[in-house]
Each structure stands twice: as structure tokens, then as C-alpha cells.
Amino acid sequence: MSTIQFPSPQNHILPHQIMFTYPQNSSGKPSSLKRVMGALFGLAVGDVLGVGVGFRSGDCFGHCPVTGIKKGGTQSLNPGQWTDNTSMCLCLASSFITKKSFDPYNQMVRYKWWFKKGFLSSTGQCFNINNATRQALDEFCRRQDTLKKAYHMNTDDEVDDLSLEKVRAIKKFNLKCGSTSTTGSGVLMYLAPIPLFYFRSPEYAVNYAGRSASLFQDNIKVLDACRYYAALIVAAIRGEKKERLLDNHFYEDHRSWFGAKEIHPEILRITQGSYKRPRGYEDGIRGKGYIVDTLEAALWVFCYDNNSFEKGFSDAVRLGENNDTTAIIYGQLAGAYYGYQQIPECWLRQLYASSLIACVGHWLHLLGQEQSPTEQESPKLRPKKSIPTKNHQRNHQKVNDITLASNETQSTSKLSNNSLLIDIPYTRTPHAEIPNNHHVTTTDNSQFRYPYSDSILNTDFNRYQYMERPLGHNYNGSSYYPTIYSPYRHYL
Template identity: 55%
Template sequence: MQFPSPHEHILPNDITCISSPPLPDQFNVKDRIRGSMLGLATGDALGASVEFMPHQQLLAHPVSGMQSGGTWGLKAGQWTDDTSMALCLASSLITTRIFDPYNQMVRYKWWYKYGFLSSTGHCFDIGKATRNALNIFSQRQKILQQAFGLHNEIQVDSLSFKDVRKVYAFDVNCSGPDVAGNGPLMRLASVPLYYFRNPALAVELSGQSARLTHGSEKAIDACRYYAALIVAALRGESKEQLVSQQFYHNHRAWFGAKDLCTEVLYIALGSYKKPGGYEMGIRGSGYIIKSLEAALWAFWSDGNSFRNGVLAAVNLGDDTDTTAAIYGQLAGAYYGAESILPKWLKQLYAKDLIICISDWLYYFGQQSHSTVHKKKNMYYHVPTQLHKKYSNPAIRMHRGMFQSVVPRRVHKAKNYDSYLRDHLPNPQMWASSQAHIRPQYQQIAANHLVPYSDIFQQPFYSGQR
């Protein structure tokens, strides 16, 4: 599969699709991979025409199918940044055949600057956090240009992560530790689809994919957890197993030494199981925790119907396309491509390209399985809170695999104190001289770990994907 140069300005519908060689598919995994990618794009396209529309307005005029117009004036079936970034990520995996974070950022930049893999040929919709990260990345590339004595952007973009990791001053992670928009979750699918044969690796690299543009542990862990669900769906687990409160416990080995953060753990334990949906607090906002909860609510309550779930996700309102795209990744992986209405697929822009990319993910993922293995030390060392000067810890290679590196000067106890100080309700002033009251806060933290997740909600992230 060959992808055009961004400077050729070839629209996705005009990219030549070359079929992947056939591989045995005893358990219908290929159809599930297609379903996940098509589900993402279908959800995106269904929600595109009503993006930012409030729930109350959609109650009066609910979306029931593909439609044109809306915020971006798109044709029915055209998709937005969610699918464009998902295809950029997939194209990186297919082209490099490895997880190359630098190449991924290069392709996101191509989309942002040149409209690479955009349904309109230009970037018309981008979240604030993603835009900031890509602007930082473009500036940091000047470090590489100087270090390698390169003359133009094309040469710098052609570097691999194996090359750039040798430059100590360059960091491929271009976000701070407080950025928790839903951008990394909307584009996620191809990482767990590619690496599903190695669940622990799929979970680890899904978290790494988030850190490139969204550095919050909430964004990282939301992607790790959702990747585990997608992997489990591909591996044939039942819906009851996927939505079980025991899912995280039963698959704990997939997550390495780093536990899920409290906000994501609360969702894993079933916070999304609210029959009243919107009336009970489910929201399709740009904050990744709320987006994850909304997508899982739609999956849990869809009555085993992709149509029901994706429309429910859209009609929550606000970040309609992203909520539905996130739902579509998991629902498509579980129900398969055949569950998506044929009339929607007929209208879906560049459907054949998406199917072709899905098939290549399946093909190269099968090949990579025999050579790529997760190392026992591939886990996050990221504490709950990092001092500003320790933000954006570098990713570096460790025996051919990826490892995030945080300065050793960050002490676990100090980070835990920061966590208590920043997150517990009405915390007292915290200082080293008050260490004697730390056990009291430990007990409060234990008591509030799950039932009081509302104290962790931070609505200022809304809309900053």
C-alpha cells in the first residue's frame, strides 16, 4: 500500500487501493478490523453535520442518518479530523511497519498543514490541544534540521524515530501533563487493531500514541483502557465480558505495572451504566473522561445494534462526531463491518480506501506478531503529578522497544502528596511540616477512590481535543 506525498494533494477518494495478500481468517477478525475503522468513520460522518449542536436542539431534531451541511458545510458521508488523524496513524503503521511516534507526528503535521488524508483536501477542523502540539512539533523539527545538517522540510520529515532519538535535545512528546482532550481517543483504533495479537503491547503503545499530543495521565489511561476493550472484542470476548465490572481485573496483566488512574478506573467499574443517559449525566464533551464514558454508555445501551448506539452517541450533542467515532471503534470491532447499515456505507466518503487500509493493518499486524514482543519493563513511570520542569519526559528506545523516561529526582511520596493536595475535597494547606496528617489523607483517598469521581471532573478541558 503506497500513500501519496502530501505535496501531491491527492484526495483520499483518488488514492489507488492495492489489495493486501490473502491470509487465513478463521475467527472473522478481518471483518472486525474493517468494522472498527468503518465504524469510526461512520460515526464521525454521522455527527459531522451537527457538531457543537446542544442536546436540547437534537431532542427536537434528532439525527437519523447521513446528512449534509452543518458547521463545516460537508456533503453527506464526509468525515472530519477524527477520521483524518485515524488514517494518518494507520498509514504510519502500514508504511513503517513499526510503531514510530516521530513518523506519526509527521503525518499529523501533513494533515494540519497540507490536508493529507482530509475528506476536503485541507484541515478544516482541529482541536486546540492537537493544534498546539503540532505547532510545537514543527518548531522542534528545527532542532533536527540543525543537528543533521538538513536543508528542507522533506528531508527532516523523512527521518525515523531511530534517527531522532539520538538527538538529546529533541522530544517527540509535544504536550504538557494537564492536557486531557479527547483527541487521542478519537484516532486510536489502528494501534490496537495492528497489535491485537499481543494485548500488552497494544495497550502500552496505545498509551504512547496519546502522549504525543495529550500528556495527561487521564488521556493516556483512557486510551490504554479503550485499546484493551478493542483488543478483547477482536479476540472474541462477549459483550457481557467487555462491559463487566471485572474486565480490568480480569485483564490486569495487559496493563503492566501502571494502574489506571482513578477517573478511568471509575469508568472501568461501570460509571457509564446509566439508563437515563443524558438526564443522568452522560455528556458528549471534549474532555476525554466524559467522551470515554459517553461512548461506553452508547455501547452498553445499544441493544446489540450499531445503528442504535451510534445515533445515541450523536444525539447526546456537543462533540457529536467524536463521541460517535469513539463508539464506532469498539462497536465496529465487536459487531463487525456487516453491522453497519449498507446505505450508510454507500454514502461514506472514501469507503474503499478505509477498507483497504483496514486489510493492510490486518496483514502487517500478522507479520509483526512473530517479531515484536513486549518487554517486561515496558510500563509507565509517569507519576500522578509532575513538576513543570519535569513535564514531557522523553520517549527513548530500550532494546528495540519504547520506554518513557522520567527523571529519578521525582519522588513517589512527593507525587502522592501532590495528588492528595490537588484532588481531595477541601484539602488543608500541605507542607512538609504537616507530614503527620498524611495518613488521614490516605484514608480519605481510599474512601473516595471510586464513589466520588465527581471531585475529579475538570470541565475546563471541554472542547480542547
């Protein structure tokens, strides 16, 4: 089955220019799909809401709520244009969609494309990259020279295409390119694709969240923060109630997801409710860069958001300092719990390349469903068996038996494929509003082919006329008419 054919970084195709199709045979429960979509859009909305307000003191905002998406930032971004965090999230998601498994080498290659070529950047250029990420990617590029020498390669394209097996065969090559001493929260900001892809196999989601973070920050405190947050997102998508997500015994109740080793004491304190301080900012909750502070801040916002995205994002911004970071991390969990449909439509309408993000969510949901717990991967990447603890024997509902969206009423009627597709509000970004620093390629051969599924392998695509049209509308020969997702639609 073919999926999204992400462009080559050499073509400088911008996200809003990418052509794609949605899955023809979406399956699974609508509630889990909405939550997968919610986590992606929650991340992206938190990103764009944070543009122009980052690194300000909480005193600057008082009790004023977030009123909308603004322009600004270091790149003078237009309203709705996202930054490095959404770009890195899409890089990670594109690796899962392309490789259909956890491939840390391919992930690093795609991050490198973003770093060097502006791959999946809203401006066509890498910007806002933090020092830890920059240093790790610089080191990765240097280490690729070892692979070139080992396999007698001359170009980056050749070495970028290496399989994970060939990379592992070179004993001198280490994929962990970051420092063991950094404790920043950057890796939490684009975590979502891992639990979204593996939410049906929680042990894999938790394990891989830590392994992915170790590529940039091989610090146990950082890895355990990512593992814990991935577990929360998985539990939210699987339909657990908010009270269980915030329960002080969440870690104990889900102990089998975490493997044999206990998590770091500072992260353990967070799992036991250290963030539950009603007055928030006055009680010392701060959205700082230190990963423990950031994780506490995001969970405090989720705990006291009154089940409202607007209040949650407003509270995240009012915490000050790294408030954009807090909003992005909060948005992933809040979106996974509340679902896409609860995010204010006015924010979604302004979000750059929202249709591409929606398509990525559909494919993560579908391809993740097809993964088997016995997928053939290197034993090094398999989660370790956990050692049961006394606390794990507490009398509670068995986690692995929780049905997806158990707290929602499911329709007994058979669902059509289209009923699983979520309508995306459409606002086309006027060409005049696209920043001048966009690298726009106008040659026809720079556009990659439309993906297709098994059900349309023999379709003659030449008879379809691809034209500019409103998202969510088809053409009947004289006018556009509304419809649910067309399998041949693309964002313009």
C-alpha cells in the same frame, strides 16, 4: 512485500484518487478481519453522522433517531465526507502500513502533512483541528529545526525522512509536543489503528495506545483512558463477549495487559461501571469534551444500544454537546465488536472513499498478523512486565488463551484468499459534488505506482488497462460483471 504507496503530500492527491491493491495473500480468521474493518468504518461513519449536529444540546433531538448522513459542518461538506478525525486515523494507519511498526516520529510527520498540506483530508485541506492538536503540531515543527541543525539538513523533506533511531540519537529532541494539563478527548477519536494492528499482542496495543496519545496530551488521565479503550477494542476483536467487555472486573481480569502501574482512579471508576446509568442523559451522562465524560458517554451508548448500530449512533447524538465525538468513539468499539457487516449499508454507500478505508483495514489486519512479540524495537517502547495482583488471580478464563472469535462457528473448509475480502457497497462521488476547495492534481506523474505483493512481483502491469468501472465489477470485453475484490481495482 509491497503495500499501499501513500502519496507525497506535495502532490495534493485526494483520498478518492489514491490507487491501491488489496493483499494477495490475506490470512487469518474472517471474523477478526470483519471486526478490524468494523472498527475503522465505525469511526468513519460516526464522523460523518456527526457532521452538522455537533455541539448541540441533547434537548434539540428529543427522541428522534438518526435518519441518515447529512451535509453540513463548518466546511459545508457533502453527505459522507469525513472530517479531521478520520483523516488523523488514516494518517496513523498509514504509518503502521508503511513502517510496519510503531514509529512515533513518523506518526507526527504524517499528522504534520495533514496539518500543513491536507494529507488524507477529504477536502484537500486541514480543517476542524482543535487547539491542543494545533499547538502540539506547531511545536513539533519548531522542534524539527533541532534535527535539521544536528544533521545539517535544509529541507522539510529531508528531516521528515529521518529514521526513528536517528531522531532518538538527538538527546535534545522530545517527541512529546503537547501539554501535560489538557484533558480533552481528541486523542481517543483516532485511536483505532493501534489496537487493530496489535490485537494479537494485547500488551503492545495497550502500551502503544498510551504512548501515541502522549505525543499530543502527556496527561496520565488521558493516557490511561486511551489504554483502557484500546484494551476493550482488542478484547472485542479477539472475540470476547459483550458481557465480558462491560464487566466491572474487566480491568482486573486483563491486568497483565496494562503493565505494572495502576491506572488513574477516575479511569478505574469507569472500568468498574460508573457509566451504567440506565436513563443516560437524565442520569447525568453527557458527551462533553472532558475525556472522563466522553469515555463514560461512549461506553453508556455501547452498553445500552440493544446490539444495534442505528440505536447506538442515535443515542450518541441525543446526548448532545460533543455528540459527534461520542459517536466516533462509540463507533470504534461497536464496530470492533459487531463487525463491519452490521453497519447499515445505506450509510456505507454514502461514505467518501470507502474503498480506501477498506483497503487500509485489510493491510492493518495482515501486517499486524506478521508482527512478532519479539519485534526489534527500542527497549523504551517495549511494554513493561506487569505485577500480578490478587484480583488477577480470580477464577476466570485465561485471557491470552481466548481464541479469536471463540463465540462464532468457524467453517472447517479451507478458505480462499477472496473469501476473506469484504464486499464494499459502491457509490461513486459525482465530480460535480466534490467541493471547489479540493486540490485536484491532473498531471499523470502525480499518481503513484500500484502496490503489489510477492506473488505478482513479475507481473507485467502494462497489459492491464486501468479504466473507470463500478467497484466490485470486472470487464469481460463487452460488459462489466460482478466479482469479489479484483487485485487491480481502484477507487475513482
